[in-house]
Amino acid sequence: xxxxxxxxxxxxxxxxxxxxxxxxxxxxxxxxxxxxxxxxxxxxxxxxxxxxxxxxxxxxxxxxxxxxxxxxxxxxxxxxxxxxxxxxxxxxxxxx
Amino acid sequence: xxxxxxxxxxxxxxxxxxxxxxxxxxxxxxxxxxxxxxxxxxxxxxxxxxxxxxxxxxxxxxxxxxxxxxxxxxxxxxxxxxxxxxxxxxxxxxxxxxxxxxxxxxxxxxxxxxxxxxxxxxxxxxxxxxxxxxxxxxxxxxxxxxxxxxxxxxxxxxxxxxxxxxxxxxxxxxxxxxxxxxxxxxxxxxxxxxxxxxxxxxxxxxxxxxxxxxxxxxxxxxxxxxxxxxxxxxxxxxxxxxxxxxxxxxxxxxxxxxxxxxxxxxxxxxxxxxxxxxxxxxxxxxxxxxxxxxxxxxxxxxxxxxxxxxxxxxxxxxxxxxxxxxxxxxxxxxxxxxxxxxxxxxxxxxxxxxxxxxxxxxxxxxxxxxxxxxxxxxxxxxxxxxxxxxxxxxxxxxxxxxxxxxxxxxxxxxxxxxxxxxxxxxxxxxxxxxxxxxxxxxxxxxxxxxxxxxxxxxxxxxxxxxxxxxxxxxxxxxxxxx
Numbered sequence: 001x002x003x004x005x006x007x008x009x010x011x012x013x014x015x016x017x018x019x020x021x022x023x024x025x026x027x028x029x030x031x032x033x034x035x036x037x038x039x040x041x042x043x044x045x046x047x048x049x050x051x052x053x054x055x056x057x058x059x060x061x062x063x064x065x066x067x068x069x070x071x072x073x074x075x076x077x078x079x080x081x082x083x084x085x086x087x088x089x090x091x092x093x094x095x096x
Numbered sequence: 097x098x099x100x101x102x103x104x105x106x107x108x109x110x111x112x113x114x115x116x117x118x119x120x121x122x123x124x125x126x127x128x129x130x131x132x133x134x135x136x137x138x139x140x141x142x143x144x145x146x147x148x149x150x151x152x153x154x155x156x157x158x159x160x161x162x163x164x165x166x167x168x169x170x171x172x173x174x175x176x177x178x179x180x181x182x183x184x185x186x187x188x189x190x191x192x193x194x195x196x197x198x199x200x201x202x203x204x205x206x207x208x209x210x211x212x213x214x215x216x217x218x219x220x221x222x223x224x225x226x227x228x229x230x231x232x233x234x235x236x237x238x239x240x241x242x243x244x245x246x247x248x249x250x251x252x253x254x255x256x257x258x259x260x261x262x263x264x265x266x267x268x269x270x271x272x273x274x275x276x277x278x279x280x281x282x283x284x285x286x287x288x289x290x291x292x293x294x295x296x297x298x299x300x301x302x303x304x305x306x307x308x309x310x311x312x313x314x315x316x317x318x319x320x321x322x323x324x325x326x327x328x329x330x331x332x333x334x335x336x337x338x339x340x341x342x343x344x345x346x347x348x349x350x351x352x353x354x355x356x357x358x359x360x361x362x363x364x365x366x367x368x369x370x371x372x373x374x375x376x377x378x379x380x381x382x383x384x385x386x387x388x389x390x391x392x393x394x395x396x397x398x399x400x401x402x403x404x405x406x407x408x409x410x411x412x413x414x415x416x417x418x419x420x421x422x423x424x425x426x427x428x429x430x431x432x433x434x435x436x437x438x439x440x441x442x443x444x445x446x447x448x449x450x451x452x453x454x455x456x457x458x459x460x461x462x463x464x465x466x467x468x469x470x471x472x473x474x475x476x477x478x479x480x481x482x483x484x485x486x487x488x489x490x491x492x493x494x495x496x497x498x499x500x501x502x503x504x505x506x507x508x509x510x511x512x513x514x515x516x517x518x519x520x521x522x523x524x525x526x527x528x529x530x531x532x533x534x535x536x537x538x539x540x541x542x543x544x545x546x547x548x549x550x551x552x553x554x555x556x557x558x559x560x561x562x563x564x565x566x567x568x569x570x571x572x573x574x575x576x577x578x
Contacts, residue, residue, distance in 0.1 A: 015453035016408060017430075018446050019438040028447065031508040035400060035451050038509050042397045042464065045471055052473035054300040055286045055525025055549075056330045065326055074193040078419035089417055091428045 003029040004036070098125050101256055102571075105161055105313050108259075112158045119164035119208065123150040126166040126210050129257045135233045135242075137252040139171050140179050140212040149208050162205040162320055168252050168261040171212040172219055172295040173304065175199055182295045183215040183227040183245075186414050186421045186440035196293020197328065198262055198304050198321045205320050210258055213248030217442045218411065219269055219297045221245050222514035223499075226444040231501055234277060235572040236539055240498040243273030243514075249307045250277035254572055260317055261307040266297045267399055268493075268518025270305045271530035275493035275542025278532040278570045280314045280559070281307040283518075284322070285549045286525035288334065292327035298406035301399075301522040309570070311531060311560040315339040318552060332550070341557035347381030349558065350486045356392045357491025357517060357544075365536035366492045370543055373490075373533050376565060385486070390478035391471050395519045396512050398475075401455055401468040402523070408452025414440065447508060476524040483548035488558055491517060493530040493542035517544065527552045531559050532570055540570070 009028045013020045020028060069075065072085055081088040100108060100122055111117045123146050130141055146166070153164050169175060172182040174192035176199075181187045195203070202209070216226040224232040224247025232247040234240040235255035242251040246263030250273035253261055263270040265283035274281030282305045289304045296302060306317035315338040324333040353374070358367060378384055391398070416422035416436030423435030441449070455464045482489060494517060504510045512519075521528040526549060530542040543562075547555045 009450075012450040012454045015457055016446070016449045017412075017433045017437055018441070018450060019434040028450070031447060031506075032450065034508050035447070038512070039397045039400050039451075039455070039464065042394060042401060042468060042471070045391065045394065045467070047467060047470045047474065049470055050473050051466060051469035052476055053469060054330065055476055055523075063329065071193055074191075075418075078190060078193070080416060080422035087418060089429060090426060090432050094428060 003033045005029070097128055101125050101129065101259060104310070105165065105259065105316065108165065109158065109161050109163070112164055119153040120147065120150040122164060123147055123166055123208055123210065126258050130211065130252070133255060133257055135235060135251045135255060136230055137214055137232050137248040137257065138168070138211045139181055139183070139214050139229050139248070142178055142209055142211050145178070146208050146210050153206055153208070156206065160205055161316055162202070162207050165207050165260060166210040166258045167202060167207045168210055168213045168249060168258050169199065170215055170246050170249055170261070170263045172215060172264055173198060173262060174293040174295065175209065175212065178209070178212060180212065180295070181228070182219070183217040183229060184441065184445070185228045188228070188421065190419050194293065197290035197323070197325045199293065201321050201323060202262070207260070213246070213252060213261065215248055216245035217445050218295070219245040219264060219266055220407070220444050220448055222268065222272055222511045224248065224273070225501065225505070226442055228442060233501070234498045236278065236498070239501060240539065241276065241501055243276030243498065245269040246281070246307060247273050250274050250279050250281070253277070253279045253307055253309055254570070256309075256571065256573065259309055259313065262304055262321070263307045264294055264302055264304050265522065266301045267403060267522055268515035270307060271493050271518050271528060271542070271544060272515060274307060274530040276498040276540065278540030278572070279307060279309060280311055280529065280531045281305065282314055282318060282529040282552065282555070283521060283527065284318060284552060285527040287330045287332045288527070288550070288552070289321050290323070290325035290328040290331040292325055296410040298403040299410065300406060301403055311556055311563050312339060312342055314529070315342065315556045336553065338553050338556055341553045342560040344557055346377065346558060346561050349382040349488070351377060351382050351384050352387040352482050352486035352489045353384060354389045354392060354489060354491055355386050356389065361516070362492055362495045363497070363536065366495070366497070366541050369534040369536070369541050370492050373543060373562060387482050387486070387489070389475065389482070389520065391475045392520050394471065395475075395523060396509070396516055398468050398471055398523060399515070399519045400451065400512060401464050402472065404448045404452035405455045405465050406452070408449045408456060411445070411449050416440070444511070472523050475520065479524040479526060480548065487554060489546040491544050493517060493544040497536045497539040497541060521546055525549065527555060529555050529559055531563060532568055533562065533566060534568065
């Protein structure tokens, strides 16, 4: 089959927190399938051994770097909705 | 109009030192050129800020070669109080509260930021056509793409709007547009340059690098931006002059060509031009061999797994709450997430996030991601092994020259295939530079020089040698009077 099912697309869209319209759905069924078909080629390779997460040659010590925030107003200016020194967030738990 | 920006960096520096010109003259000239350009290379022009900075510098002592020189910054590198969009509606209203490390470093050299350049959305693309702000045109032929994702940079360097730019390269985003526009672009060794303040796409591949008109100026800009940073623990400690080997003879140099880089997926014109360079190098005393790199033919799916997996994770932060686009008329937090991301991201970005999210879900992590990391390790080791026998590896940068705007928009693999010759370098964390070697139908052809980790100076040595031997006319402005 040369396209994903509607359910498959809705599943990956949910994982990515992306809403898909009816018109987009068909397009993504085809285009996502093409990418996955390319990715499947990796399965031809059987390989064991070490993994490489990041090609860093230097040692990366674990260290906490913290900066105090001296400019809360600037930071808040980028937020969608604020109240005093807080960022307002929509309802998270619905009590209905 | 004055033409100081057509001079090389040493000539400009001399004029500044002798006080024959002022920094303000350079900045005004750059602004005039940009305002008269129809390439759509810039998203934000920093006219007032740049003129103000120039006036301040007019009274200061000229203390380095980069002093007072206008520079363009790709719009995924954050600049304090200058809008930084990453080419996306998602960040169209985003004003960073801090500077990226590289921005602080060029400020220390008293360079002048002239504006923020156009790019593929979140650096996802290879033609600059995924930008929310519209495509950039190729200065050599305005019906062609400039390449991407740093397309704005390549177009503005090529058309001589400014002499310097900083780009980013995750799978080829500095080198591929440099090849398409006839400019010089280097992706440094992973960790060479601090990524602090670079809006993350794929953190284990991303690297900031210099884009310039010629090799020497490229090395000069790299000198300015390398410094270990407490903000990026992968950044390395460096204190070297990358220009130091420029001008040296290449006799006795051992060069390898990965066989993958001369395969029939590459246009004949490009291969022919590349073979001319190979003959030239042999003639000048270099030895050339053909080598195999393990798994290099699988680099596209490898990249899709690793880059898109990392991207889905990095772009999860865009939630409509702390900064960036936020959807209106929403009921609850889930509604905000879904609507913000659906409306704020473009099609290419959404597609890539969906693929990445899927690859990192459940048992797919083992089937795809972990296996990809094993292949990546083997590929890197194969590359490193070659550097026991060879000083440098070379090949073409791209399989084609710049293609038509609006072509192949329906093929979701096209933007990945465009980078098939540049991706392996990011996988292995190596440094590599693209430089122009000729033309096909009046469009530039680029070749790539790949070095072992931390060996940028040797790349510049070979690059400058080839540049000098070829002495190409790389100015697309026909009568030089545009």
